[in-house]
Amino acid sequence: MKRISCLLIFLAFIVCLAGCTKGFEEKNKDPYGITKVDAALLFPAAERGMNISNWDGEQTIVQQYMNAYNAGATAGFQFNEDVDGYNSPRWSLYTGTIKALVQILSFTKDDPTNKNLYNMARIWKAFAFMTLVDTYGDVPYTDAGRGYLDILIYPKYDKMADIYADLYNELKTATAALSAANEYVPTDLFFGGTVVSVTPAIVAAQVTHWKKIGYSLLLRLGMRYSKIDAAKAASIAQEAFTGGVILSNSDNVVVTQYNSAVNNGFSNLQRTISPYFYYLAEPFVNQLKTTFDPRLKYMGASYADPAKFTTTRDTISANQFGFPVGYDQVSVLTKPGYRGVKGGGQNYTQLNYDVVASSIAPVFYITNAECQLLLAEAKFRGWITGGSSAQLYYEAGVKAAMDEWALFPGVQTPAITDAEKNSYLTQASVAYNDPNALKLINTQYWIESFINGAEGFANWRRSGFPVLAANTYNNNLNGGFVKRMAYPNAEQAQNPENYNAAVSSMGGDGLTQHIFWDKP
Numbered sequence: 001m002k003r004i005s006c007l008l009i010f011l012a013f014i015v016c017l018a019g020c021t022k023g024f025e026e027k028n029k030d031p032y033g034i035t036k037v038d039a040a041l042l043f044p045a046a047e048r049g050m051n052i053s054n055w056d057g058e059q060t061i062v063q064q065y066m067n068a069y070n071a072g073a074t075a076g077f078q079f080n081e082d083v084d085g086y087n088s089p090r091w092s093l094y095t096g097t098i099k100a101l102v103q104i105l106s107f108t109k110d111d112p113t114n115k116n117l118y119n120m121a122r123i124w125k126a127f128a129f130m131t132l133v134d135t136y137g138d139v140p141y142t143d144a145g146r147g148y149l150d151i152l153i154y155p156k157y158d159k160m161a162d163i164y165a166d167l168y169n170e171l172k173t174a175t176a177a178l179s180a181a182n183e184y185v186p187t188d189l190f191f192g193g194t195v196v197s198v199t200p201a202i203v204a205a206q207v208t209h210w211k212k213i214g215y216s217l218l219l220r221l222g223m224r225y226s227k228i229d230a231a232k233a234a235s236i237a238q239e240a241f242t243g244g245v246i247l248s249n250s251d252n253v254v255v256t257q258y259n260s261a262v263n264n265g266f267s268n269l270q271r272t273i274s275p276y277f278y279y280l281a282e283p284f285v286n287q288l289k290t291t292f293d294p295r296l297k298y299m300g301a302s303y304a305d306p307a308k309f310t311t312t313r314d315t316i317s318a319n320q321f322g323f324p325v326g327y328d329q330v331s332v333l334t335k336p337g338y339r340g341v342k343g344g345g346q347n348y349t350q351l352n353y354d355v356v357a358s359s360i361a362p363v364f365y366i367t368n369a370e371c372q373l374l375l376a377e378a379k380f381r382g383w384i385t386g387g388s389s390a391q392l393y394y395e396a397g398v399k400a401a402m403d404e405w406a407l408f409p410g411v412q413t414p415a416i417t418d419a420e421k422n423s424y425l426t427q428a429s430v431a432y433n434d435p436n437a438l439k440l441i442n443t444q445y446w447i448e449s450f451i452n453g454a455e456g457f458a459n460w461r462r463s464g465f466p467v468l469a470a471n472t473y474n475n476n477l478n479g480g481f482v483k484r485m486a487y488p489n490a491e492q493a494q495n496p497e498n499y500n501a502a503v504s505s506m507g508g509d510g511l512t513q514h515i516f517w518d519k520p
Helices: 002-021 039-048 089-108 113-134 160-177 198-226 231-243 266-271 282-290 367-380 391-409 418-425 434-451 454-464 488-492 496-506
Strands: 066-067 253-255 276-279 300-303 365-367
Touching: 039 089, 039 282, 039 365, 113 160, 113 253, 113 454, 160 198, 160 231, 198 231, 198 365, 231 367, 253 496, 282 434, 282 496, 367 391, 367 434, 391 418, 391 434, 434 454, 488 496
Parallel strands: none
Antiparallel strands: 066 276, 253 365
16 A cells, blocks of 8 residues: 555656646746847957057067057067067957857858858958968967857867968858849948848949958968969969959948947057057158158157147157167167157157047058059069059059048048149159069058058068068067067967967967968
């Protein structure tokens, strides 16, 4: 009898348990929880997320700008120091842009309603990885951004040359796959936007813009091979040119939507912490000043008190002087020609905080000026057929670069007149001529890249122009130059096995190892 009673109690418990758990999952589901992410909503943040790093990075390496004060924590590239805080900013592409793009690709790969978004994301992802390779060398690529999707939290590093080979294929196939027969992407930060009615013409215009982005990046990638494989460089450059690169400022890939509520944070450090630490570098100011470059007034300014950029601003070219490379606030005191202190800082030219370093300044990623100048070099080298002459591409590139300043706050109208452009281009030290073509073209690329540090650093290493004197603050670089940024310190602790394999492959993790296309 006791056994029967126990059996009945057990059966009752099972019935009760079944009743209690019936519909349990449905009842405990959050009715407001997000069950599906719109991939298109992730795209603008991924696009805007390319605006990273800071003035103390690449612009300091290529001697356009510097922090003149060695206060220990501020030691960086001006003082030939391998400091994590100056190496690591670009690595944040992994947690921002790349993470979002990998998510987008996973959501849209097999979605027939998001074909254009899928291929735009592939193009932008290629851009991000080109930047990472150019900055560090070997980096996580195949495994990157898959921590959430595949619980892959210790990504292996791919070899930089292999990544570049795959980026070539990605740019080619993704660009070719874009089609006006597919969808319009309104969340595209560059060439999207809400429209009342999506017409075939609107879709076609966006696709045309993005095809130019793809081919312009392909042109960049091809020209990177110029030192190691001229035949490959020529082949890819011709392929990109035939496809159709950006040849108008209306096609520039630029973010102009910054305002008082949403700032361009690139110059926040300079604006908010010890402004008197920061100056334009002597080689850059001398280049602009001696050629009477009308852009200098927008890039640099002298302030009555360098510690307060709200004080009286002087943009007269003759009054601008760059801080000498390889000196700090102490060693510069003994340099012949030292200009002394002023107010709370040094008597040298700083950033123009009302224009180039404004909190609402636009951000340029890929420009007509860059493409024109790369085509000028490719044409001079005989790598492309058709189109204009090297001289015409060069002159168009310089003029396009000057026209960009019309988008900045605090500029005159027009930003630079046609008379000023023509006068500049007729100067003996600027006017195009074949014997000095590579120097002229790439010096202009250096100037154009003042607000695009990653591209300026890459093209300077690739081309060797302008020729700069080595920073001799110390001998940490063996009398040479910074050739790459070191991996973030966190990689050594968090991903040691793969980090060590990459360091072994690279021959070290210092500032003097070369990127594969930067032939010593």
